[in-house]
Amino acid sequence: MPDRPMIEIAGVSRNFGTFRALDDINLTIAEGQFFSLLGPSGCGKTTLLRLLAGLDVPSAGTIRIDGEDCTEIRANARPTNMVFQSYAIFPHLNVAENVGYGLKRLRLGRAEEDRRVAEALEMVRLPDFGRRKGNELSGGQRQRVALARALVMRPKVLLLDEPLSALDKKLREEMQIELRSLQQSVGITFVLVTHDQYEALALSDRIAVMFAGRVAQVAEPMEIYQHPATRQVADFLGGMNFLSARIAGETGETLTVETDRLGTAVLRKPAGFTASGNRATVGIRPERLRVLWDDETAPHMLTGRIASRAYFGETTSLAVAIEGLDAPLSIVETNDYGADELKIGAEIRLAYDPEALVLVSDPAA
Amino acid sequence: MKRTTRSWRDREDLRGLALISPTVLYALALLLVPVAMVILYSFWKQSFMTIDHTFRLSNYEAAFTQPIYRALFLRSLWISLTVSLVTVVMAYPVAWYISFHGGRNKNLWLFVITVPFLTSYLLRVMAWKVVLGHNGVVNSALMWLGLIHQPIEALLYTANSVVITLVHSWVAFAILPIFVSMEKIDRSLVEAGRDLGDSAFRSFRRIVLPLSLPGVISAFVIVMIPTIGDYVTPTLVGGRDGMMIANIIQTNFGQAQNWPMGAALSVSAMVLVSLAAGIMVLLLRLLVNGVRR
Ligand SMILES: Nc1ncnc2c1ncn2[C@@H]1O[C@H](COP(=O)(O)OP(=O)(O)OP(=O)(O)O)[C@@H](O)[C@H]1O
């Protein structure tokens, strides 16, 4: 697929009074991409999505959609459609009328209109629901109607504001799979807002992580998980053990760091990294630490004592106090062997791989 | 399945009934009993100082055949319909403005609207005499501007003056239910309409208008039902042409001392206004359904 840009956001800010909800956002989203905006509550995800939909106007900056400057164009004239956080199903209309709402204006004729509504309902697997009233639907059905209502317009960009957050875990997982396969079959550019890291990682081609109105990192899911650019991003996407390290050497792309207990490693610099002084922050994911059983050995080992433990069925989370480290290391152990021996106070050995260390920008360091 | 006997306390519906029974009894005593008495009276007959208690329909016959009554019924219906229509049409934009553009001053706006109601109803009606009278505000202003050379007599003591005064008295009561039904409309519905291609006006017509219809209907009914029975306003500003059915009902219960006739007229008025209100509600529904396509 040629990476033609579908959405170009340049220098966009949005102020509410003196409060700056979005601060100089720059993003490019390619055509046909499944793009996610990920961030904690209140970081400005909905605000940005509303700017893309044309329901709000930026205080500064420009938004181009499919090459056309849309900054001043209102929602009704944009090639975008939105699935609202609350779904916004029209309660006075039935499902078919809801889905056909936007088609009325196009004057396609009754037959064509009915055909497209039926096709859209088929796509979201609600073929026999046309006559139901909007307020007689379950959460998952409402979400599908909202999806069908937007898809039937054949927009260039579909905007989804936490469409799955109201659903229970099982239904949410089903809908995630459906959403992904739907996106692949229709080939429309999707922009999904979510605060659920797993959802973003599982569905997206690319993810932008936002904090307090700014974009902290834009990358592919694996890259963002394995090489989070900042301490904040690393912390938001799953757990991370942070360690302070000495800088022992530097090249253009890499940094050699010495940690107190986890040895020396040559690490890739994240984008925008600048060393301040001779200290740096490195991290290691909990699942990259492994418990060593019986007389098992590994090239890189640590000994420690279990400080706390939480049992999750398939995994057990441990906090292991290591001599010489300020904070205990958290680790996630798969429960395939001897989970009941992992008692608080027990002494255990851990294996790690220095390759698993990552360097992150840490303004606090 | 075994059926177990349970105390009435466990039965959801009985408990509900028990809970509302004080209210029900109160409503029965104060609403149903007087209405029942009026209905009973309407089938009796006044003969001089006593009441003949045999069942008869002669009062209703009189109510629907005598030209004076028929004229008054028609005029009352016409006035109350006009008043409710004008009131709703005037109240709707105000309610819409407060609800959608009131910002954080919504409560202030609502308060301002109710301020005139701090003065007595009678005073407000009397005030219209000052405004519409022979040497009143309107006539003086028009004369001063040179638009007319002698006062317009048709302003006061006509059906028009009754309509104007009643609209003014009821408009706040119409704004409130419309406002409430608009407040209940989820704003994201309007945005969804815009997002699906509607202009601002189209999304108003297809979403706000049908969803505020319950408020419009209550406003309509709230205004129409009391206005048909109003006799203060017609007495004060209505003159001969502005007399309404309630005036003649009042006379029957008062000076004329013909309670059965008054009762029959009251019941007929009740039935007529219910019918008229029902028809209007249906028409409004049809209109809104037609317009939201
Ligand atoms: N109309 C508004 N007026 C003032 N402040 C606003 C307005 N809309 C949003 N904000 C503020 O802007 C910030 C970002 O809001 P936004 O709704 O974009 O958050 P979000 O990332 O979507 O959060 P969530 O995940 O909770 O939905 C918040 O602090 C919010 O209080």
Ligand SMILES: [Mg+2]
């Ligand atoms: Mg939001």
